Amino acid sequence: xxxxxxxxxxxxxxxxxxxxxxxxxxxxxxxxxxxxxxxxxxxxxxxxxxxxxxxxxxxxxxxxxxxxxxxxxxxxxxxxxxxxxxxxxxxxxxxxxxxxxxxxxxxxxxxxxxxxxx
Amino acid sequence: xxxxxxxxxxxxxxxxxxxxxxxxxxxxxxxxxxxxxxxxxxxxxxxxxxxxxxxxxxxxxxxxxxxxxxxxxxxxxxxxxxxxxxxxxxxxxxxxxxxxxxxxxxxxxxxxxxx
Numbered sequence: 001x002x003x004x005x006x007x008x009x010x011x012x013x014x015x016x017x018x019x020x021x022x023x024x025x026x027x028x029x030x031x032x033x034x035x036x037x038x039x040x041x042x043x044x045x046x047x048x049x050x051x052x053x054x055x056x057x058x059x060x061x062x063x064x065x066x067x068x069x070x071x072x073x074x075x076x077x078x079x080x081x082x083x084x085x086x087x088x089x090x091x092x093x094x095x096x097x098x099x100x101x102x103x104x105x106x107x108x109x110x111x112x113x114x115x116x117x118x
Numbered sequence: 119x120x121x122x123x124x125x126x127x128x129x130x131x132x133x134x135x136x137x138x139x140x141x142x143x144x145x146x147x148x149x150x151x152x153x154x155x156x157x158x159x160x161x162x163x164x165x166x167x168x169x170x171x172x173x174x175x176x177x178x179x180x181x182x183x184x185x186x187x188x189x190x191x192x193x194x195x196x197x198x199x200x201x202x203x204x205x206x207x208x209x210x211x212x213x214x215x216x217x218x219x220x221x222x223x224x225x226x227x228x229x230x231x232x233x
Contacts, residue, residue, distance in 0.1 A: 004160075033220060045161075045208060045224035052220075091160055095220075103149040103168040104212055104220060105176065108160035 002026065004092050004109035012115045013082050020067070021077040021112060023092035029053075033095040034075040035106065036066065040088040048090075051075060082116045089113050120144055122225035124209050130231045131199045139194040139228050141209030149212045150192035151176075151222065152184060154205040161208065167192055199232045206230070 005024045013019040025034065036048040051059045051066045059066045067076040079086055090113075093106040122143045131137055143150065148169045153161040153176075163176030165184040173184050181203060183195045192211075196203060206229050210222040 035220065043206070043227050045210070045222075047221040047223075050220040093161075103151070103166050103174075104222060105163055105166060106161075106222070107177070108162070110158055110160045 002109075003096070003107045004094055006090075006092055006109040006112045008112045010113040010115065012117060015084060015116055015118050016081050018078060018080045019082055019114065021079070021090050021092075021114065023075045023077065023109060025073050025075060025092070025094050027073075027094065027096050029096045033104070034066070034068070035093040035095070036064070036075075036077045037091045037093060037108075038086075038088045039091065039111070040085075045091075049077065079114075084116050084118060087114060087116045122209055122211055122223050124207075124225040124228050126228060127226065128229050130233065131196075132233055133200060135199050136195065136197050137199065137230075138196075139207055139209075139230075140191070141193065141225060142191045143209075143211040143223070144190065145211060145213065145223065146189070147211035147213040147223075148189070150186065151210040151212075152182070152192070152194045153208045153210065154178065154203075155208060155227075156205050164194065164207075196230075199230075201232045204230060204232045 032053045034051045038046045049061045049064045063080045065078045089111045091111045092109040095104045125140045151166040152164040167173045167186040170189045209225040212222045
């Protein structure tokens, strides 16, 4: 079974609108971490946001927020007020269990492409 | 700060050739990682190193070897390249307790083609 599922291959959104990118995960661990990364067409991987499984509040980082629903095993990324520069591939990732020796072994989803239209 | 640097940026190999991908970071991070990214597959962890002198297998280690030369450098070696190793390779580093502790900092990637 896939650990991370991103079912939306692509989405389109109008500039200044909010958009939700879906991510579901599969783990039997009680302690885990969920991440979102952005990959623009230039190819670099950019960290956006992190949510720990024991964090009581949903994570926020500027225009990014993570809608964490533990019982449903979903960790959707919400981008408010989309900008043209948000057009990119977006990857959801998970670290199962505790950090091992300070290292985060991540499992990535297949990603989804977001296009922001002017 | 250069962050995470990778060399080369592009490489074409013939089947059976060997090569080493180089990665260096100047952020004094203990943990370093090698990933590969195939079209439609997301990133998959090949090997990682929690500290100087230690390395561990990730999800797809077959066909690769790694060396953590020192705290700064983590190299990935393909001993006998195969077409299935055509991919984009990313190096990353991280250090809990610094900045945003769970963030992995990625290099720009190496695009490798094996013919």
